[in-house]
Amino acid sequence: xxxxxNHDRYFSSELLDWYDVNKRDxxxxxxxxxxxIWVSEIMLQQTRVDTVIPYFHRFIERFPTIExxxxxxxxxxxxCWEGLGYYSRARNLQSAARQITEQYGGVMPSGKEEVAxxxxxxxxxxxxxxxxxxxxxxxxxxxxxxxVLSRYFLIEDDIMKIKTRTRMEELVLTLVPxxxxxxxxxxxxxxxxxxxTPKSPKCLVCPVMEHCAGRLEGKEESLPVKTKAxxxxxxxxxxxxxxxxxxxxxxxxxxxxxxxxxxxxxxxxPHIEVTSGASAVSTKGATEQSGxSAVSTKGxxxxxxxxxxxxxxxxxxxxxxxVPSETVMVPSNVAVPSEKAAVIRLTxxxxxxxxxxxxxxxxxxxxxxxxxxxxxxxxxxxxxxEEPESLSxxxxxxxxAAYEAGETNDFRWIDAGDMERYAFPNVxxxxxxxxxxxxxxxxxx
DNA sequence: TACGCGTGGGT
DNA sequence: TACCCAAGCGT
Numbered sequence: 001x002x003x004x005x006n007h008d009r010y011f012s013s014e015l016l017d018w019y020d021v022n023k024r025d026x027x028x029x030x031x032x033x034x035x036x037i038w039v040s041e042i043m044l045q046q047t048r049v050d051t052v053i054p055y056f057h058r059f060i061e062r063f064p065t066i067e068x069x070x071x072x073x074x075x076x077x078x079x080c081w082e083g084l085g086y087y088s089r090a091r092n093l094q095s096a097a098r099q100i101t102e103q104y105g106g107v108m109p110s111g112k113e114e115v116a117x118x119x120x121x122x123x124x125x126x127x128x129x130x131x132x133x134x135x136x137x138x139x140x141x142x143x144x145x146x147x148v149l150s151r152y153f154l155i156e157d158d159i160m161k162i163k164t165r166t167r168m169e170e171l172v173l174t175l176v177p178x179x180x181x182x183x184x185x186x187x188x189x190x191x192x193x194x195x196x197t198p199k200s201p202k203c204l205v206c207p208v209m210e211h212c213a214g215r216l217e218g219k220e221e222s223l224p225v226k227t228k229a230x231x232x233x234x235x236x237x238x239x240x241x242x243x244x245x246x247x248x249x250x251x252x253x254x255x256x257x258x259x260x261x262x263x264x265x266x267x268x269x270p271h272i273e274v275t276s277g278a279s280a281v282s283t284k285g286a287t288e289q290s291g292x293s294a295v296s297t298k299g300x301x302x303x304x305x306x307x308x309x310x311x312x313x314x315x316x317x318x319x320x321x322x323v324p325s326e327t328v329m330v331p332s333n334v335a336v337p338s339e340k341a342a343v344i345r346l347t348x349x350x351x352x353x354x355x356x357x358x359x360x361x362x363x364x365x366x367x368x369x370x371x372x373x374x375x376x377x378x379x380x381x382x383x384x385x386e387e388p389e390s391l392s393x394x395x396x397x398x399x400x401a402a403y404e405a406g407e408t409n410d411f412r413w414i415d416a417g418d419m420e421r422y423a424f425p426n427v428x429x430x431x432x433x434x435x436x437x438x439x440x441x442x443x444x445x
Numbered sequence: 446t447a448c449g450c451g452t453g454g455g456t
Numbered sequence: 457t458a459c460c461c462a463a464g465c466g467t
Contacts, residue, residue, distance in 0.1 A: 040463085041463070041464095042464095043463090044462080044463040044464095045462085045463065045464045045465075046450095046451080046452090046461090046462055046463080046464060046465095047451090047452075047453090047462060047463080048452090048453075048454070048461095048462055048463090049462085049463080050453095050454085051452075051453065051454085051462090052463090083451090083452075083453095084451080084452075085450085085451025085452040085453090086450055086451055086452085086464085086465090087450085087451075088449095088450065088465080088466080089450095089464090089465085092465080092466090119465095119466095120464095120465065120466085121465085122464060122465045122466080123464090123465090124463075124464060124465085125463090125464075125465085128463075140463085142462090142463045142464075143461095143462065143463070143464085144462085144463060145463085160447095161446090162446080189463055192463085193462090193463080198460085198461070198462090199455085199456080199460090199461095228460095229460090229461090230448090231459090261449085261450085262449080262450070262451090263450090263451085264450090368451095368452095369451090369452090370449095370450075370451055370452085371449085371450065371451060371452085372448080372449060372450070372451095373449095373450095425451080425452095426451075426452070426453095
């Protein structure tokens with residue numbers, strides 16, 4: 001029975017002894033500066049230690065203090081976060097730094113309410129900061145801890161449920177040894193990271209294997225119980241590498257994304273969504289799509305611009321449309337318009353967003369998977385067309401409507417050297433790097 | 446509550 | 457290869 005005090009003391013004391021000998025030398029363990037602990041905890045959310053280490057060094061060097069972070073331009077903070085993902089973490093981190101500067105004189109508070117009230121600091125991070133940096137007995141229950149506890153105490157509740165986490169927080173508080181909150185929090189996570197791993201846990205070298213109920217029941221591999229995540233939904237997009245002319249000769253056009261939502265505040269290539277499922281919501285869109293699909297299916301040759309397809313997810317999406325079944329019973333790649341249709345859609349779509357271009361050829365395809373969306377992007381080289389034939393009052397109205405809908409109106413012309421001045425999501429870094437390296441090679445001959 | 450929100454490594 | 461994930465938070 002897990003509530004027996006002697007087993008609890010055994011667990012905590014064996015765990016701490018193990019940690020004292022086996023803990024890794026990590027950059028944020030070299031001090032107890034609450035700022036360092038805080039930054040590391042935010043970076044480590046859903047992110048591996050090996051990935052975080054170089055980012056942590058760069059971030060602390062660039063923003064040495066909470067006040068330095070508070071005073072920096074947001075674009076600088078995002079640039080420092082570029083490639084790390086979940087960019088709201090960076091924007092919330094800076095927002096909280098400004099909070100601390102204004103409300104607490106630039107000093108990280110240690111009170112429960114104060115810490116938990118910081119932007120981007122939830123129950124886990126609040127507990128981590130208070131226990132690790134201030135040695136306060138506080139629970140920091142993350143995925144590691146839930147895995148360790150679910151196995152040791154044979155807790156079979158779904159760890160995706162908030163109730164399970166709060167229950168484990170209560171359990172942790174009963175386990176914290178007097179005066180060693182900081183080490184205990186880190187030891188719990190360290191055991192999860194090094195020994196009590198998700199797959200093939202190293203029970204034979206585990207310091208607490210003797211009384212681990214999960215292992216004794218032979219359930220160490222099937223714990224913790226966790227509901228599966230949904231597969232990402234596919235989205236087809238057409239992107240433009242817009243080459244400038246005149247004073248913008250040799251440069252290409254980028255734009256800033258809206259201040260909220262996916263990749264908020266990051267820079268990108270102008271692009272439009274052309275997912276068939278999205279347009280099929282309206283009858284008009286479905287009709288247009290079925291026309292395109294028929295071309296592909298009748299010939300029996302379904303053009304495939306991208307390699308892999310989440311066919312299961314695609315099938316689910318297709319069922320909600322009202323398009324005739326013989327039209328939708330084809331793989332998702334029919335959603336990719338023919339090259340000719342794509343050129344028209346890209347021209348019209350970007351014009352409606354205030355970007356007049358003339359596509360001059362397909363450049364490359366790029367696939368990028370987020371946690372919840374899979375972008376299948378087709379990239380076209382385009383030239384900026386100052387005065388498109390069809391530019392009219394209607395176009396101006398559509399452009400205004402797009403802006404109202406949250407589209408950004410912040411555009412820049414950049415060259416290869418400007419890459420280091422703007423923060424891009426990975427998928428655009430890949431495309432831009434490819435483009436600029438090819439242009440450099442061509443230009444140097 | 447459930448979903449939106451990135452990325453790269455492991456198997 | 458095609459998943460599965462890894463030190464969560466905001467809404």
